[in-house]
Amino acid sequence: MKNKKWLLGVPRALFYYYYGPWWETFFQALGVEVVVSPPTSKEIMDLGVSLAVAEACLPVKVYYGHAAWLAGQVDALFVPRLVSVEKKSFICPKLMGLPDMLRAALKPCPPIIDTTVNLARQPEEGLTAAVQGMARAFGIKGSRVDLAMAAAEARYHAWLVGQQQGDSMAAADCREEEPASGVYRYGSSQGKESRDALQIGVIGHGYLIYDQYLGMDIPGKVKRLGGKVILPENLTTLQVETACRQLPKRLYWTLGRKIMGAALHLMEQENVAGLIHLTAFGCGPDSLVGDLAERYARRRGKPFLLLTLDEHTGEAGLNTRLEAFMDMLYRRRSA
Ligand code: SF4
Incomplete structure (x- = not known):
């Protein structure tokens, strides 16, 4: 591939929402x-x-869609084989097989750059x-x-x-030079947040929360209902990690630990009125972490709303559940 300006396709899905800026900057710096x-x-x-195969979780199905959208327009696709992004922890196994699954599904399929990323034993x-x-x-x-x-x-x-400073959390919008139109900016003045806004923790995979279509813009909806959103990335x-020490065993899924740690930390904050957990249908780790988070929330008396999304989820029903939850939190506060 030497001496040629290559067009590299990067699907805006899954771990793009965690490493998009890194990948883009790196490849652009290489020309x-x-x-x-x-x-x-x-x-x-x-x-x-x-x-995609019917058994795949919703974010993986959407990843296929992004890869297929790019397939005819680029010289190669970047689909890293993510095994582990930190010591003694792992990424969901569905992501390890992603390059192979795409090669089987995309006809024709462009060359796939499927570099293995495994930092589990020796991170450096x-x-x-x-x-x-x-x-x-x-x-x-x-x-x-x-x-x-x-x-x-x-x-x-x-x-x-x-992100930690609550700045434009739009991971979806991490490309400074080309902001996606209509992307909700969590740090902006949209919505009707006021000084006595209810603080709500919204937890879940970044690729659900920050993908406005897939995640139905739950943080934006909460804000428009008068809430102040706190996200795991804030x-x-x-x-x-400190919050995770309360667990009897270490969670070895990187995202599961991030979500669970955020949930436990937010449950301990008196000024956090409730938690919303956004999960994907067909996700094994979510079924475990969701149940665990809900049990801890119940023990601590923190209101908890679990929203599971799939490709058939209707927005109207989801809005109703969200409005009822927020309404309950307002009543609780004024009781
Ligand atoms: S962690 Fe869950 S949502 Fe994410 S890729 Fe794995 S199965 Fe899908």
Whole structure:
């Protein structure tokens, strides 16, 4: 792939919502042109549902739709084989097989850059191997890779700090140069948040919460109902990990621990009126973490609303449940 300006497709789904800025900055610094699929729409979701196996969870089906949207327009797709992104922890196994599943489903399928990312045992060595593998796909090695990695790390960490400060949480909107139209900015003045707004924790996978179509913009809806939203990404790693120490056993799923830690931390905050947990139909880890979070919330007397989404979820029914929950919280406060 040397000496050619490659068009690399990056599906705007799943871990794009956690590492999008890193990936884009890295590839751009290597001189690769990055094309990110548009925000999820009905067309993209329907495309994904038509291609994916029925047993797949909703976010994986949507990922297929994004990959298929890009397939005819790019020279290659970036679909990393994510095994682990931190020591002694793992990513859901569905993501390990994603490159193979896409090769079987997309006809024709462009070349897939499927670098393995496994930081479970030796995080530093694992990261170096992954980064070199990503660059090697374009015939690049040496100091250019180090420089690209430094640029990616710098942007990524600035983005994380912004999230913790409650800044434009729109992970969906992490591309500064091309904000997705209509993306709700959690730090903006939209909605009717006031100083005595009810503080509501909204927990769940980033690829559900920040994908406005897939996640039905729950944070935006809460804010329009007068709530102030707190998201897992607004918390620090220390807050999340400290809260997780209450659990009798360490959760070894990275996202499960992040969600559970955020839930436990928010339950301890007196000024947090309630929690909303957004889950995906067909998600094994969610069924476990959702139940665990709900049990802890019940023990601590913290109101808890579980919303499970699939491709057939109707927005009207979801709005009704959300409004009833918020109404109950207002009554509780004024009782
Ligand atoms: S963690 Fe759940 S929602 Fe995420 S990819 Fe795995 S099964 Fe799907």
